[in-house]
Amino acid sequence: MDGCDKEYAGQDRGYVSVARLRARGWTVGMVRQLLGAPDLLRTNPYFRTGPQTRLYAVKRVEAAERSEEFRAASAATARRSHAARAAAQHRRREVLARVAAEPIDVPRIAPHRLARLAVEHRNRRDEERAHEHRAHTPDPAPTDGADPAALARWKVNYLRHRLTRYDDLAHECERQLLEREYGPPPG
Numbered sequence: 001m002d003g004c005d006k007e008y009a010g011q012d013r014g015y016v017s018v019a020r021l022r023a024r025g026w027t028v029g030m031v032r033q034l035l036g037a038p039d040l041l042r043t044n045p046y047f048r049t050g051p052q053t054r055l056y057a058v059k060r061v062e063a064a065e066r067s068e069e070f071r072a073a074s075a076a077t078a079r080r081s082h083a084a085r086a087a088a089q090h091r092r093r094e095v096l097a098r099v100a101a102e103p104i105d106v107p108r109i110a111p112h113r114l115a116r117l118a119v120e121h122r123n124r125r126d127e128e129r130a131h132e133h134r135a136h137t138p139d140p141a142p143t144d145g146a147d148p149a150a151l152a153r154w155k156v157n158y159l160r161h162r163l164t165r166y167d168d169l170a171h172e173c174e175r176q177l178l179e180r181e182y183g184p185p186p187g
Contacts, residue, residue, distance in 0.1 A: 015040055015055035024065075030073045031056075034064045107163070115151060118158040119143045 016024075021031055038054035045053065064070050109117070123140045130138040141150070179185070 014058050016058055016061055018054055018056075021056065021061065024061075025074060025077075027073075027077055030070070030077070034067070034070055034073065035060065114155055114158070115146075116143050117162075118151065118154040119146060121158040121162065122154040 018026075018028070018031060022028075035056050039057040039060065040055040041052040042055060043052060044050035119141050120143075123138075126138045126140065130136045141154075146154075
């Protein structure tokens with residue numbers, strides 16, 4: 001029993017909520033088509049100002065579930081659900097294939113050289129920040145003796161800023177913006 005059914009179990013034992021119908025395999029459309037209007041409306045047990053909880057007589061629900069119309073609607077729902085899952089899996093496989101086909105060039109940089117490059121990059125960005133914001137005073141970090149956690153963060157920032165192919169990203173951003181505005185390309 002879901003929360004709504006427990007709420008009504010004592011006084012309305014012969015009724016089920018839409019949530020309970022959904023757990024039994026009903027869709028909102030099936031409820032509307034096969035059951036129509038609810039048999040009973042009760043105050044929402046979670047939000048008193050929310051919409052009333054729609055309750056349906058168990059006998060009417062069970063009779064509908066025995067009908068050929070319910071079996072046909074359930075089969076159609078299962079087919080649509082299966083097709084949607086298959087389409088989602090196909091899209092996922094396509095994305096993973098594109099990712100696998102994309103070359104990923106990761107240069108090998110000696111740890112001490114990466115540390116030096118990362119600190120230089122951090123200091124350069126700190127200097128740029130000082131030019132952009134007059135209130136900021138540059139505080140150059142030393143190459144030796146930097147806090148290990150800060151150095152690790154600077155290494156990641158350096159790799160992200162310097163080794164990302166932003167030209168490719170710019171092309172992809174432009175493609176997505178055009179698709180969002182004009183729809184997918186034909187064919």
